[in-house]
Amino acid sequence: MSRLPAAFHWTVPVRGDGREADPGRRPRGGWNPGARREFRPVFTDPRPGNVGPFDHLSAIGRAADVAGFDGVTVPFDPDGEDSWITAGTLLRETLWLRVGVEFPPAFATPVYAAKLSVSLQRFTGARLDWHLAVDIDPARRRALGDHVDGDDRYARADEFLTVARGVWHEKEFTYEGRFHHVLEGGFFGPLSGVPFPRVHLTGTGDAALALSARHADVHVFGLDDDLAEHTDRLRQAGRERGTDIALGLRVPVLARADAAEAADDLARHQAEAGRAAGPGAEPTGLVGSYDDIAARLAEYRDAYGITQFFLAAHPAVEEAYRIGEHLLPRLHAARTPAEASL
Amino acid sequence: MTIDIYWRIGMGGDKESLRHPDKTRGDWDRVRPGSIAPGLRRGSPDGFTYLDHMADVARAAEQAGFYGGLLPSFPMTDDPWAAAAALARETRTWRFMIAFQPGFLNPVHAARMSASLQRATGGRTVFNVITGGGGPAQLWWGDKVAHDDRYARTSEFLDVLRGVWNGGPFDFDGRFYRVEGGGLPAALAAEPFPEIYFSGSSPAAIDAAGRHADYYLSWLEPFDQLKQKFDAVREHSARTGTPPPKFAVRVDVLARETEEAAWREIRRGWDHVDPAAADGFLRRQGDSVGAQRTGDFLSGATLHDPAGLTVSPGVWGGFSLLRPGPAFGLVGSYQHVAERLDELIGLGVDAFILAATPHLEEAYRVGEEVLPLLRGPHELTAPESPAELSAV
Numbered sequence: 001m002s003r004l005p006a007a008f009h010w011t012v013p014v015r016g017d018g019r020e021a022d023p024g025r026r027p028r029g030g031w032n033p034g035a036r037r038e039f040r041p042v043f044t045d046p047r048p049g050n051v052g053p054f055d056h057l058s059a060i061g062r063a064a065d066v067a068g069f070d071g072v073t074v075p076f077d078p079d080g081e082d083s084w085i086t087a088g089t090l091l092r093e094t095l096w097l098r099v100g101v102e103f104p105p106a107f108a109t110p111v112y113a114a115k116l117s118v119s120l121q122r123f124t125g126a127r128l129d130w131h132l133a134v135d136i137d138p139a140r141r142r143a144l145g146d147h148v149d150g151d152d153r154y155a156r157a158d159e160f161l162t163v164a165r166g167v168w169h170e171k172e173f174t175y176e177g178r179f180h181h182v183l184e185g186g187f188f189g190p191l192s193g194v195p196f197p198r199v200h201l202t203g204t205g206d207a208a209l210a211l212s213a214r215h216a217d218v219h220v221f222g223l224d225d226d227l228a229e230h231t232d233r234l235r236q237a238g239r240e241r242g243t244d245i246a247l248g249l250r251v252p253v254l255a256r257a258d259a260a261e262a263a264d265d266l267a268r269h270q271a272e273a274g275r276a277a278g279p280g281a282e283p284t285g286l287v288g289s290y291d292d293i294a295a296r297l298a299e300y301r302d303a304y305g306i307t308q309f310f311l312a313a314h315p316a317v318e319e320a321y322r323i324g325e326h327l328l329p330r331l332h333a334a335r336t337p338a339e340a341s342l
Numbered sequence: 343m344t345i346d347i348y349w350r351i352g353m354g355g356d357k358e359s360l361r362h363p364d365k366t367r368g369d370w371d372r373v374r375p376g377s378i379a380p381g382l383r384r385g386s387p388d389g390f391t392y393l394d395h396m397a398d399v400a401r402a403a404e405q406a407g408f409y410g411g412l413l414p415s416f417p418m419t420d421d422p423w424a425a426a427a428a429l430a431r432e433t434r435t436w437r438f439m440i441a442f443q444p445g446f447l448n449p450v451h452a453a454r455m456s457a458s459l460q461r462a463t464g465g466r467t468v469f470n471v472i473t474g475g476g477g478p479a480q481l482w483w484g485d486k487v488a489h490d491d492r493y494a495r496t497s498e499f500l501d502v503l504r505g506v507w508n509g510g511p512f513d514f515d516g517r518f519y520r521v522e523g524g525g526l527p528a529a530l531a532a533e534p535f536p537e538i539y540f541s542g543s544s545p546a547a548i549d550a551a552g553r554h555a556d557y558y559l560s561w562l563e564p565f566d567q568l569k570q571k572f573d574a575v576r577e578h579s580a581r582t583g584t585p586p587p588k589f590a591v592r593v594d595v596l597a598r599e600t601e602e603a604a605w606r607e608i609r610r611g612w613d614h615v616d617p618a619a620a621d622g623f624l625r626r627q628g629d630s631v632g633a634q635r636t637g638d639f640l641s642g643a644t645l646h647d648p649a650g651l652t653v654s655p656g657v658w659g660g661f662s663l664l665r666p667g668p669a670f671g672l673v674g675s676y677q678h679v680a681e682r683l684d685e686l687i688g689l690g691v692d693a694f695i696l697a698a699t700p701h702l703e704e705a706y707r708v709g710e711e712v713l714p715l716l717r718g719p720h721e722l723t724a725p726e727s728p729a730e731l732s733a734v
Binding site: 018019027028036037038039040041042043044045046047050051055056058059062063065066067068095096257315317318321322324325326328329332333 | 344345346347358361366374375376377378379381382383388389390394395397398401402404405407409434435700702703706707710711713714716717718719
């Protein structure tokens with residue numbers, strides 16, 4: 001894969017959305033019963049029976065699309081909306097967005113995951129991306145019916161991607177592994193010749209980075225990761241295999257017109273969330289003016305070669321508009337001339 | 343009957359807040375990086391049109407619990423009939439309140455359009471019949487008919503619309519319209535006739551409203567003046583022996599968690615208001631009685647401080663300096679704005695058309711924060727006047 005131009009992706013909240021700092025009190029999407037404050041019966045409310053949770057997910061996708069994002073990511077959350085169904089609807093209802101579906105490799109056989117994906121690619125002008133969720137909490141994983149542990153998770157992900165790519169690109173693909181096998185598989189006719197989804201991987205352990213060295217189109221880090229060390233290693237791996245591994249960063253943002261307003265809103269969020277601090281609390285990420293945050297992201301690009309930014313904020317529709325109007329123009333203006341021509 | 347709460351869609355673009363004069367949504371200002379619907383991708387037009395933003399607003403308001411939305415009509419904005427047809431299939435419950443001046447459309451064709459829109463939407467068409475305006479804007483549309491005659495024409499228009507809607511053959515011979523053997527085809531005639539929201543402050547308007555209006559619609563005015571207006575309509579109905587229409591008010595709101603936050607937002611916009619230009623807004627052109635009434639209320643108000651345009655607690659008369667549209671609106675905390683709306687219900691208001699800038703974000707905010715606080719007509723308590731309500 002050739003070098004990816006800088007891109008900015010939005011994050012779809014799959015377990016409720018709203019203005020509230022406490023995720024458990026957000027009323028949109030139908031995940032928090034009681035969070036939506038009802039009208040008194042004397043006022044007309046046309047929603048019951050007419051408006052459902054996916055109306056809000058669609059609104060987020062459409063907002064990100066008109067606001068100029070390059071893509072959205074649908075996280076895998078066992079306690080939230082299913083990422084494949086969400087991604088499928090968003091792909092259909094958007095024009096430009098790449099839609100990244102996050103899923104664990106145990107979700108299906110690699111042949112079936114590829115089969116499902118080739119159809120989504122055909123329906124949507126090949127805008128689907130894969131985000132593999134390999135490192136899932138053990139109890140969670142067992143609850144999902146998956147009992148592969150430790151570095152075996154990465155060995156299985158390696159086989160998963162090998163088989164998925166094999167049947168995607170070849171006509172008589174045979175594979176016999178520890179976790180997956182296939183005999184003379186491969187897609188024919190209109191199902192062949194479709195671009196494979198861009199593969200996004202994460203993690204900072206040896207097994208994770210080794211997996212990315214073999215399979216990642218994009219490796220996505222968090223703000224707390226040791227970027228200097230790991231990005232070097234992936235750049236080296238890219239050179240060795242002959243194709244770049246693009247580098248990505250997940251960035252929660254609280255961007256406002258000026259630093260004081262951002263600080264005020266941060267204080268308000270912290271005060272509100274304090275009522276229900278604990279698991280589920282969201283990382284703060286970058287807080288500041290549009291100029292500040294644009295400068296910080298440019299630093300990540302210049303210092304570490306990060307080109308793929310996965311931004312997140314709530315409420316997701318309003319903040320998508322805000323970032324499209326204020327932050328994305330600054331980020332695009334800050335692109336290097338070579339990127340700007342792409 | 344429950345109280346219907348509508349939202350508004352800006353038909354001429356929108357901006358990200360009242361703080362800035364520039365519109366970033368739609369193509370009424372220069373399309374540049376950061377513009378939305380249409381925007382730029384890698385420097386080229388992204389293929390979206392302003393309709394895509396209107397759809398975002400309609401769907402947001404639908405999810406926030408609004409019954410529908412007013413699609414206003416002005417010379418320099420997109421057309422409500424076109425937008426309603428385009429959005430019909432992209433919304434589920436959203437009722438399209440289409441603003442139009444009857445004089446500009448042939449009533450038989452208007453009946454056909456309306457009936458088909460009813461079929462396209464499952465009966466979600468609502469009329470906002472406007473007759474006022476006047477002045478250069480009226481001439482821009484190519485309409486020279488004088489003020490009181492325009493109401494006579496509106497009456498005839500609606501008589502013809504109902505006449506052909508009832509099937510046929512329908513004959514009409516009036517001052518403005520003549521129809522021989524008219525009538526909608528049976529499939530169209532079977533559709534329900536749209537509700538009519540009727541505006542106009544003059545005696546001619548009130549007379550026409552008495553005959554045609556389901557809802558008598560007014561801009562927000564100072565509450566005592568609004569009450570007088572409603573009383574005049576009620577008196578007219580009593581005199582003519584017709585049942586009075588229901589009442590609706592079109593209200594801009596700026597609601598925040600606290601009074602301070604609401605006024606802070608007003609002041610940030612006020613910093614961009616040019617005092618000289620502001621002076622002109624009190625002297626409107628045209629023969630609209632409603633517009634003249636607005637000017638009367640505010641004449642003599644100081645323009646140095648936005649709070650100086652507060653005519654009663656929470657009722658602020660400076661909105662038209664921060665965005666195009668009517669002067670009066672409600673400013674305050676969620677609770678305060680809800681109390682003022684409840685007070686209007688106490689005056690006999692049966693429906694609201696609310697609006698705020700930006701329309702998309704504020705649809706969520708008002709639907710989630712203000713509407714659930716409304717108490718309605720049966721549980722009204724005497725409005726309180728807490729000390730915090732003074733403009734700060």
